[in-house]
Amino acid sequence: MPESFAAAGLDSGSFGCDAPVLLADHRQLAEAAGAAIITGARVHSAQRLGSGWQVGAGQEGFEAAVMVNAAGAWADEVAVISGVEKLGLQPYRRTAAIAGVEHSLPEHSPMVAAADKSFYFRREGDGVLISPSEAVPSGPEDAQPRPGDVERLVAKLNQVTTLGISGVRSAWTGLRTEAADGIPVAGFDAEAPGFYWLAGQGGYGFQTSAAMAELAAAQILAGQGTGHGTGHGTGQGTAEGPGHGTEPSAGGGAGPESRTAEALAATRWSIRR
Numbered sequence: 001m002p003e004s005f006a007a008a009g010l011d012s013g014s015f016g017c018d019a020p021v022l023l024a025d026h027r028q029l030a031e032a033a034g035a036a037i038i039t040g041a042r043v044h045s046a047q048r049l050g051s052g053w054q055v056g057a058g059q060e061g062f063e064a065a066v067m068v069n070a071a072g073a074w075a076d077e078v079a080v081i082s083g084v085e086k087l088g089l090q091p092y093r094r095t096a097a098i099a100g101v102e103h104s105l106p107e108h109s110p111m112v113a114a115a116d117k118s119f120y121f122r123r124e125g126d127g128v129l130i131s132p133s134e135a136v137p138s139g140p141e142d143a144q145p146r147p148g149d150v151e152r153l154v155a156k157l158n159q160v161t162t163l164g165i166s167g168v169r170s171a172w173t174g175l176r177t178e179a180a181d182g183i184p185v186a187g188f189d190a191e192a193p194g195f196y197w198l199a200g201q202g203g204y205g206f207q208t209s210a211a212m213a214e215l216a217a218a219q220i221l222a223g224q225g226t227g228h229g230t231g232h233g234t235g236q237g238t239a240e241g242p243g244h245g246t247e248p249s250a251g252g253g254a255g256p257e258s259r260t261a262e263a264l265a266a267t268r269w270s271i272r273r
């Protein structure tokens with residue numbers, strides 16, 4: 001509606017990303033390189049064994065030199081069951097819906113996002129994809145839309161646009177998980193040899209996935225985890241070093257539970273290095 005907006009800016013340098021195609025492409029590349037993708041097998045235990053990791057998932061057990069923790073909103077939980085200090089990752093709810101419209105948007109119309117982050121919408125076939133852009137803190141869970149959230153968004157969009165949103169076809173809520181500084185986490189844990197973090201991509205995990213995967217693969221292949229990401233704070237991190245597991249170390253009991261804020265900050269720094 002003309003009276004609803006004072007100004008607008010157009011970013012003509014961005015483009016849309018087809019998430020299902022991207023996922024299928026990544027899957028194909030991984031499988032072609034010999035990866036086996038096993039779904040429906042929750043990691044319920046993980047421990048450092050010799051120079052590698054022993055992981056229990058579903059009914060099976062796996063052994064590997066490097067364990068990659070890419071569990072999204074559950075990454076801190078997976079760290080804890082692995083005996084690794086969690087990072088304090090915070091999941092935030094974000095809801096989206098697909099709805100029909102009276103007036104379809106032209107084929108190449110841009111995504112529209114309010115400057116105050118109160119909504120965004122874009123063309124989706126003959127309808128629209130809409131979101132209230134919320135970022136509500138949540139625990140790691142199977143998030144669902146809250147009653148009224150989508151209805152309120154539809155009413156608001158029908159006030160400020162001429163779309164004429166008529167019916168919601170589907171709605172879902174997901175979690176966007178962030179570290180305290182909002183910067184994605186990619187790197188070996190400084191205190192848990194062979195434990196690689198790949199988490200905290202927030203609202204950008206799809207568009208950054210190819211680059212993040214390349215970075216992670218390069219770091220893992222170069223480092224394999226032993227003695228990596230250390231040299232800061234506690235100076236731990238060799239395969240035999242202290243600070244892992246539950247027994248106190250000779251240096252004064254610096255197990256995962258007893259890390260100081262400074263040691264955690266150093267770990268965090270080296271993880272992102």
Ligand SMILES: Cc1cc2nc3c(=O)[nH]c(=O)nc-3n(C[C@H](O)[C@H](O)[C@H](O)COP(=O)(O)OP(=O)(O)OC[C@H]3O[C@@H](n4cnc5c(N)ncnc54)[C@H](O)[C@@H]3O)c2cc1C
Binds near residue numbers: 073175201203207
């Ligand atoms: C509504 C919405 C809109 C978004 N829009 C965009 C966008 O426009 N562009 C963009 O780039 N990003 C967007 N994002 C963000 C994007 O979805 C995330 O950044 C991305 O999914 C993070 O990927 P991930 O692999 O780290 O985590 P996830 O996709 O959460 O994957 C983690 C996986 O780990 C599994 N897992 C957890 N615990 C265990 C366990 N114990 N054992 C085994 N498996 C486990 C989970 O089941 C899950 O499959 C959006 C998110 C939402 C919710």
